[in-house]
Amino acid sequence: MTEQQQNPEVDTDLRRQWNDLAEQVRHHRDLYYNDQPDIPDADFDALFRQLQELEAEHPELAVPDSPTMEVGAPAVVSSTFANVEHLERMMSLDNVFDDEELAEWLARTPSQTYLTELKIDGLSLALVYRDGVLERAATRGDGRVGEDVTANAKVIDDIPHELTGTEEFPVPALVEVRGEVFIAVEDFAEVNELRQAEGGKPFANPRNAAAGSLRQKNPADVRKRRLRMVCHGIGAREGFTPATQHEAYTALAAWGLPVSPYIEQVHSPEAVREKVAYWADHRHDAVFEMDGLVVKVDSYAEQRALGSTSRAPRWAIAYKYPPEEVTTQLVDIQVGVGRTGRITPFAIMEPVFVAGSTVSMATLHNQTEVQRKGVLIGDTVVIRKAGEIIPEVLGPVADKRDGSEREFIFPTLCPSCGTRLAPQKEGDADWRCPNTRSCPAQLSARLTYLAGRGAFDIEALGEKGAQDLIRSGILVDESGLFDLTAEDLLASKVYTTKAGTVNASGEKLLANLESAKQVDLWRVIVALSIRHVGPTAARALAARYRSLPALIDAPVDDIADTDGVGTIIAESFRAWFEVDWHRQIVDRWAAAGVTMADDSEDLAEQTLEGLTVVVTGSLEGFTRDGAKEAILARGGKASGSVSKKTSYVVVGENAGSKETKARDLGLPILDEAGFVRLLETGSPG
Template identity: 75%
Template structure:
């Protein structure tokens, strides 16, 4: 029994020390593991204590908030302790918490930044501090004064004393430029925006803090005198009136189901916010109820953080290789040790171009931070530079195409991307063009995937995409993907031939997309097909005339015209036409252009439209389906959980429609 306890104690000691080390790195330096990996360590320690209560001690990391201050700033004691939050990781855990914690509630986005505590006395900013261990933080008042979002003086009817809690962050859109600047100045690259914000807030010179483009959002109150709000919502309204920044994403939820609905909504819209977020915080709105529920040694019982599956993890970068795309663009990609992130195991991630590799400062052999947002291809954010041991090496961009051996070069002076100029015969370009034209946005050929496309080219069944619609069973016998071991066409091969017959009858704009003309995507293709109505009319149109098409412009028009100057390109179109592929717009079911000249933004969840079908409905009627709201927006369609776009529309005076109003707009071109 004694030996067993000694073994358990050693396990606890090792795990507690590891948790403390990584917590200190998170709050006082640069973390070397992801938030999700830290959560797993802490949960393992908590489970060990739950199973063996005799191991738990008063100063266990499971009972601590933040980390002790280890920097060179002066210590400052918070007027009221800054608590942490308990986490739940599943809907079931959330529902259980809601069942024992009565509402109404507020739902707030959990910002991935650095906590800050502001003290205002008689309306003047008297002190700013980091969280520290929850009781004592670092005095960063001078640095806080240069963050534009933090007012030096409150406005309106403010109290004698108020302690404000908030989160300092860097917008994801600012991060690449800031990191590039850091690398250029000879510094180590930061792995993510959160690290950059943390490092920025601790700069010795406030002028250096300015360069980090830091922002702040308030998410709580501490000590106060002369201010007694009844609810958390009322407190936020007061903060806003005093000139402090509050989140536009916070919502009141009357019921537990509304909370669950909000959590589900933000799971699909994690990247719609202006800051990085990794979960939703749920708070009891009534401050009287908050007091009644109380707190544990580290967290309030009246609040919980629902954390989403990680989108950021760390792994080893084994190599950097390059791939060749359908337009000849050569793209570096990371080959990594397999790692589970955002619902799947990944071993490759994009690095965009050779300039981006240098800008991010990644070396082969680095431990890197990667992100996978939903179904998007994983992306390398940056290296964990503190883990380098000297064996890492720089990536050298190749001079020859890895698929065909042709010398690589920019298409024109000033291009960031390098390309393989062997457009017609490069097998990598041919197979990726085939895969692209088989996609949903073009011919939608279900039986033609990446492996099938590569096999058709490698086997010689196709020389290029021009003969695609002339494929026969005899041609497919040359392949491996579309034949059986007995040497006959298999079910996939027969399905491919059936799909090709059906695909001939797609809309003209999809045929234009399928040609893989540089810059010509679905929006431009729709506009061109809608205006000219036939492929021949498009071929004959002068570039100046093409450029006048709404949504096209000079660059796309020139690219379109230049593509048809190549005889083998024209041959593709001629072969498709001879095979019976659509070359003229069908006027029999032409959709009335009720939205011509109108810009419409759709936000939130609709009952009868997906995001893609709503966009299709707008564009097919001549409208522009925009992603953001501005003064030029004509209508905003707001479904359930519409969020900030609806708020901004109302602030700008843009008409906001419900789903019924949207249907009326589609039919008549006007909201009634």
Template identity: 70%
Template sequence: MSGVEDRISRVSQEQKDTDLRREWDHLAAEVRRHRDLYYNQEPEISDAEFDALFLGLQQLEESHPELAVPDSPTAEIGAPARAGSSFANVEHPSAMLSLDNVFDEAELRDWLAKVPAQRYVTELKIDGLSINLIYREGKLVQAATRGDGHVGEDITENARVIEDIPHRLSVDSPFPVPELLEVRGEVFIAVEDFSAVNELRQKAGGKPFANPRNAAAGSLRQKDTAAVKARRLRMICHGLGASEGFSPEEQEDVYQALVSWGLPVSPYNQVVDSADAVIERVRYWADHRHDALHEMDGVVIKVDSRAAQRTLGNTSRAPRWAVAFKYPPEEVRTTLLDIQVGVGRTGRITPFAVMKPVQVAGSLVEKATLHNQTEVRRKGVLIGDEVVIRKAGEVIPEVLGPVADKRDGSERPFVFPTLCPSCGTRLAPQKAGDADWRCPNTRSCPAQLSSRLESLAGRGVFDIEALGSKGALDLIRRGILKDESELFDLTEDDLSSSSVYTTSRGGINAAGKKLLDHLRKAKTTDLWRVLVALSIRHVGPTAARALAQRYGSMSAIREATVADMAETEGVGETIAKSIAEWFEVEWHQELVRRWEHAGVTMTEDRTGAPAQVLEGITVVVTGSLDDFSRDSAKEAIISRGGKAAGSVSKKTDFVVVGANAGAKETKARDLGIRILREERFHILLDQGPAGLD
């Protein structure tokens, strides 16, 4: 190589090094800035966007190790406390480490192969604010935020007003109270409390929080302890720091001791004995992540053996014996372009957000529910806002709240309509105090009629596959149906004026023939399904089943008094009143008469019905069964007179568990409720509780 070429090569390499250093400087500065916003202020980007930013910095350092300086953000924990904070800085007795992340099953299996163990503990990754509690001789002496992992902010007084945090540890425990106990946990606001917390904040003149995590972080850093208490903060413990006089052998022992001392531990923790079982838990919670009482974005996997934990040790920022599997983001930000309203089958007017399309939970989203006008006010969203949205599986996504700091003054409030957008009728609440407004034109409003037709055609009701939204609207708009009372009287001649159910030459098409065939078959069905098909407000399958079983006919239900119906299990006064009021309307009576005349079932067929061996028995089914779907298991219980409950409580008699049963099985064991595997469930269905003895 000539001297000129050598100089050119050196200059080129120097330029590459300079470009790499600039890229590293930019990424490092962005990671530090967004980490500070996350821990100390209000985040500007989503967790997923930060994870991508952090991963980019890690990959750059792996490719170019010379860039990985000792004070790189990839070696740091949390973020330093804010300058000028009103809370004093305190040093943790031991470092509050972070966690390394994996984002798919292949990465998780690689980690499990590198960290083999006889047992692992799987825990939900709570999306809240980390807290460090110090107990000396059983007395709470200090509470602090994570800070940079070594020094946090002293929030002891605020921690004292969180009901889940005991001021003293219980001495009534098989585990002696240690001289020193450093407990790690997560402070959060339960999902069900979030709207109420935002409403309280707005009434006080504050901006609404975008999500529960921001609400918890903002609440814990207030100086007014009364205001902190009003925020309904919760806490769950997930580990230990330093301790004196306590040497547990396993992570599970840690949690048992914490519970015995009066500290809260997650009910969702589960010990498993293989890598495959870890993967099963991760898959289970991917489908049930919204079953938890708190926000969660992943599953934490820990080696159960404390001796193995010590052997594996830690990096500068994270333990080698634990990792967080993070799910794809369900929470993203986008622009709220408009707020429109829809009309439901009972006339309920539901506002919904129209947004700039955005990918969330694997699909493109551009609409999200806003429930009712009261919720729009509670959430504090304005048209034009940047908003945070969340999507749970296939459920319609929900707007959590605005990113209020992004407002520029061009945003405008939503004005709830006074007239029905479908038929022009004036809107009003059905009763004084109702949050929902409704269109009172129940019989003729095209939107309501279309929704009712779609609903009664559903698989859980008449199962009329050929009657979808397009067909329902066509039958209404062309005047073929005045209302659903005429549905079972439809003929080929009636359908001849339809554009959906006829061929281009005017004859009835395959869809039309299928519709008429399905209507004939739908007439012979269960009485409870007919009751659901009437679209009576508040009457769902549970109440309809109970009423059909008790009264045996539509005429008997119609003639029953409110007081008598209200005594039916699963009904109550509200549903009973709604049924009585529905039958007082003349066109409703006509609807029932016409369906009966057309041959639709109006009496309960009890021939061949199973023996009522589960009368008075409450059963919860959880996990995957071989011989039953969730719906068929529920049907089997109810048809035998039992109650198929969705949650475990002291009133539960049996819990049937299948694969991936999860937290319900754990709660059943804690409450001492009898647990059945699938083969015993068959015996329960055949013989009742007596057959299990």
């Protein structure tokens, strides 16, 4: 029984209202930390604020066991991890949602120096280092007690097992480091693809993927998930007394711990608001998902003077950006056919504004996911859209059902060609159209894919053009693509004029096709649309085997031993080449002059082998993709974030926080001319 329930002075209706709100907040908070959320973060924030406002109007309701006074959520009773007590309590953050609320916070929290840093949408973790050695890693839990996940944390590359001291920052006797574990946006799709290839269900978003990954029983499975970490604070410490938060971050970086490259010191409320506005427009530039900007008073003396509430420090605030998850009505469910024959259900919804645009369609992945999520046609559903990621339906809001909803019946025949659908192999969650060669939808999708920037980069061949080439009978499959002539295009509607001659787009297509014959081998491998073989695996295979014939002849076990490939990809590669018409594609492309080998004389010298290079800002002679490609082609690693492991940071115009971070870490910084010399010689000098 809560203190409220024992207090007869609390009005019965108010008590009932408070109990209902508190129960909802606890329920959804527990799902967020220990399971799968079933409402968007924005809806939870609204519930939480409603409870706060009720308690502000009626202080007698604000009892110590209110959810507004608590941090995180207790670990689940059935957890396989031991509970451990944090050396110093981990707290939460209070939120503001508009300029007026931020201005009020700044007015009551004056400071000469603030820090702004991105609010990572990940899983909080506390690391304890004693005499520089990692002793323990624990989740936040309820702020006092978390789960011991030390073995799993030790396989995360960003987390050092031992700290390295410097003259300025010697390793302290004890330091408790707080941070956030996440999966980078660029890794999320591949992590989900691998999970599905192994028979698992796709994660709803990177945050859930990170939380689920860190709690796996086997550290070897955790390693596969590409978890990363960014440190954002310290708790208990002995032998280390920094004057400011910024000094603490500099020390963490010096010890070898990962610190966010997006941290900036600002010196006025106006500068804080400028950063809030900047990141509102650039929230998808970060390597991780973020949902707000955290503002902190930099001075530890000022932090101590301001103090904390029962759940959050008064010296920090999180400015939350508009939601990327919203609710809307699911009007219908239809299916699409992908380039590998995969049948993907997608939702037709009442248009809704989310993450900067109005959407009316969202993915449902596969029929198993439709059943697992329990969505019915007519449901109110939660959808998510982050950056350029296709919107997806996360699940229904079951409480809003009125009985008119109906079940989705998955089709038995391909909607494009009428072929009977089936799983490709036993145990597959996805159903596919087996008419891979002639299904118009598959062929169109494959043509569009191979024309993309990650493969042949054929600018004049888009989705509309691909569909036209198929409908007009010009192409039966992609094998004839590089044999196309001006005469062939006369049967097209997209590539001809009204007078019946080849138009400018047609001429451009033919010119693009001729240029595309001389791309790197890895791009040709990507263009074949082999299941599971993306750019990363294609690069690794091309670098090792140097020619497609050599790769085709290689044993599966040998292919699987290639770094970054593995058995699943190797078996998929072998199975693809066992199909006769697949071989015909390669043979006809080769006969047309398409690259089938990387000539060692033409390959760029591996000047950057073993080096990690970060490019930030705008360069005159390179696009962002061009700079990345130049680094990768010379054997280097092109990273999106600055850390102590970074070899060089290339700085162009409007570089921003990455340059600041590099200077704080004392990393070598190059201008564009230095970058060119580095590419040519392996040295900027």
